[in-house]
Amino acid sequence: MTTxxxxxxxxxxxxxxxxxxxxxxxxATPSVLLHPLHAEFGWPLATISxxxxxxxxxxxxxxxxxxxxxxxxxxxxxxxxxxxLVAAGSGLTVFMTASWQLVLCWxxxxxxxxxxxxxxxxATVTGRWFVKHRGLVTGVLTAGGAAGxxxxxxxxxxxxxxxxxxxxxxxxxxxxxxxxxLVVWLLREHxxxxxxxxxxxxxxxxxxxxxxxxxxxxxxxxxxxxxTRPFWLLAGGFAICGATTNGLVGxxxxxxxxxxxxxxxxxxSLLALxxxxxxxxxxxxxxxxxxxxxxxxxxxxxxxxxVSLLLLPSLFGGSTEPSMLVFIVFYGLDWVATVxxxxxxxxxxxxxxxxxxxxxxxxxxxxxxxxxxxxAGLVRDRLGxxxxxxxxxxxxxxxxxxxxxxLRRRPRGVVPTPAxxxxxxxxxxxxRYRG
Numbered sequence: 001m002t003t004x005x006x007x008x009x010x011x012x013x014x015x016x017x018x019x020x021x022x023x024x025x026x027x028a029t030p031s032v033l034l035h036p037l038h039a040e041f042g043w044p045l046a047t048i049s050x051x052x053x054x055x056x057x058x059x060x061x062x063x064x065x066x067x068x069x070x071x072x073x074x075x076x077x078x079x080x081x082x083x084x085l086v087a088a089g090s091g092l093t094v095f096m097t098a099s100w101q102l103v104l105c106w107x108x109x110x111x112x113x114x115x116x117x118x119x120x121x122x123a124t125v126t127g128r129w130f131v132k133h134r135g136l137v138t139g140v141l142t143a144g145g146a147a148g149x150x151x152x153x154x155x156x157x158x159x160x161x162x163x164x165x166x167x168x169x170x171x172x173x174x175x176x177x178x179x180x181x182l183v184v185w186l187l188r189e190h191x192x193x194x195x196x197x198x199x200x201x202x203x204x205x206x207x208x209x210x211x212x213x214x215x216x217x218x219x220x221x222x223x224x225x226x227x228t229r230p231f232w233l234l235a236g237g238f239a240i241c242g243a244t245t246n247g248l249v250g251x252x253x254x255x256x257x258x259x260x261x262x263x264x265x266x267x268x269s270l271l272a273l274x275x276x277x278x279x280x281x282x283x284x285x286x287x288x289x290x291x292x293x294x295x296x297x298x299x300x301x302x303x304x305x306x307v308s309l310l311l312l313p314s315l316f317g318g319s320t321e322p323s324m325l326v327f328i329v330f331y332g333l334d335w336v337a338t339v340x341x342x343x344x345x346x347x348x349x350x351x352x353x354x355x356x357x358x359x360x361x362x363x364x365x366x367x368x369x370x371x372x373x374x375x376a377g378l379v380r381d382r383l384g385x386x387x388x389x390x391x392x393x394x395x396x397x398x399x400x401x402x403x404x405x406x407l408r409r410r411p412r413g414v415v416p417t418p419a420x421x422x423x424x425x426x427x428x429x430x431x432r433y434r435g
Contacts, residue, residue: 008188009129009199013137015186016125017144019079022179023117024148024275026086026110026172027059027246032157032268034255036165043099045255049377051099052251053370054107055114060242060366062115064359068218069116070124071356076187078116083176083183085113091173094166113176115366120359123343127355128190128207132200135340139286142339143279153275157254157268221356230349233403234342235361237298239368240400241338244305244393246365247372249274249331256386261318270320270328277332285337294341294348298404301341305334306397313387345407 030052037048069078089109096102122141130137152172159168190207191197197204225231250271257267288297308331315324346354346361376389 007199008194008196009191011186012125012129012188013141015182016122017141019083019117019179019183019187020122020141020144021148022083022175023086023114024144025152026090026148026176027055027114029090029152029156029168029172030055030106030251032153032160032168032254032264033165034251035258035264036160037102040165041099043102044377044381046374046377046381047099048102049251049373051102051107053247053374054103055111056242056246056366056373057370058108058111058366059115059118060363060369062112063118063120063362063366064218064221064356065215066116066118067120067124067355067359068215068221070121071217074189075121075124076183076189079121079183079187080180082113082116083180085109085116087173087176089113090169090176093169118359119339119343119362120355122339123346123355123358126343127347128198130199133290134200135289135344136283136286138343139283139289139340142286142336143282148275153268153272154265157265161265218356218359221350221353222360224353225350225357225360228349230345230407231357231361233407234345234349235364237302237400237403238338238342238361239364240302240396240403241336242365242367242369243372244309244397245335245369247369248376248389248393250369251373252376252380252386252389255380257316259380259385260316262316262320266320270324273325273328274332274335277329278335278337281333281335281337282339284333286340289340289344294344295404295407295409297341298338298345298407299401301334301338302397302401302404305331306394306399306401308334308394309390309397310394312394313390 030048034045034048037043038045066078066082086109089105089111092109093102093105096105119142122138122144125141126134126138156168156171159171188194191199192204192206195204253271254264254267257270258264285297285301308327312327312331315321315327317324342361343354343358346358350357372389372393376386379389380386
């Protein structure tokens with residue numbers, strides 16, 4: 001009788017999931033710190049939102065370089081250093097006395113750390129370790145972000161309420177440090193290192209040889225990708241995705257609900273419920289990505305999100321009404337369901353360079369998030385409410401549906417080459433397809 005061993009890919013995916021859960025939780029903290037920091041230091045919400053914007057922007061811009069660094073130095077080292085940056089950034093905030101220190105600690109250090117564990121990390125893991133169920137695993141890892149939000153937000157809101165915002169910052173720093181040994185011990189680099197094929201593959205594929213600097217590979221990927229129409233459509237849609245999730249709802253839902261008389265703890269719990277339903281929605285999206293045209297999925301997701309945001313201003317109130325719960329369920333199922341089909345389309349159009357290219361597409365996601373976080377803070381300071389921000393976001397999401405549906409299928413026989421993965425900016429043109 002033979003015992004069937006679990007493929008190591010599943011252990012790697014589990015450790016990656018834990019790291020992604022933590023990264024999401026670390027980034028969820030600003031939404032419960034806006035009002036406490038405003039109350040203690042008197043900083044305008046627009047100033048505090050600027051620190052969040054720097055965090056969101058670096059979270060995105062770091063992703064392609066982190067993906068290239070993982071090729072050069074390994075996943076384990078990059079993720080471990082990223083967790084140390086998060087711990088330092090969050091822990092040092094307890095000593096700050098000026099707003100620029102918030103930008104430095106939470107914006108720069110935490111932004112760089114969490115950006116190194118962004119969704120390009122998930123794309124790298126699934127690209128190396130999975131052939132079968134790749135879309136589903138991408139969905140599960142993406143759902144780790146929602147799980148992090150689910151685990152951390154209510155806890156952090158209660159810590160802020162009962163013990164102050166400094167305790168919440170120290171808890172985040174401690175949680176980041178706890179994950180470091182797990183990553184160093186269990187996060188494997190490549191199935192070929194164990195003499196195994198990727199899960200679902202039949203042959204052992206040696207890892208690609210990383211030549212040149214990580215920055216050169218990341219910038220070389222961008223230089224090639226910007227020459228293609230699919231890149232701009234994917235990046236444009238994903239920028240709107242970031243604006244309508246992390247930038248607006250993730251940062252400003254709690255203070256917006258508080259403006260209508262809802263307690264911050266209740267509002268944080270509602271946002272955590274968004275994370276709970278997003279786990280279901282994103283895993284389902286990964287399953288669908290293995291079976292349905294990703295362009296259609298993105299079009300449907302963005303259109304439904306736009307409609308829900310247009311309805312949101314009429315749902316706020318001092319208590320949680322059934323209509324708000326319906327929004328939470330509906331919006332939660334759609335929160336980051338866009339990620340698995342976007343990753344799949346990057347693989348279709350850009351081949352082996354997809355993890356790095358997706359890093360740049362994800363950077364556009366965070367650019368949109370950063371702009372939305374700052375813009376919504378300005379709207380609140382100038383107009384005293386968020387209503388117009390929700391309407392603009394809804395209209396943009398419907399526009400993103402149009403961008404996604406205008407993507408064309410890559411013609412058969414036109415195969416993207418992997419040359420760009422191991423070459424610098426001077427590499428020959430890697431993709432013949434312009435879309």
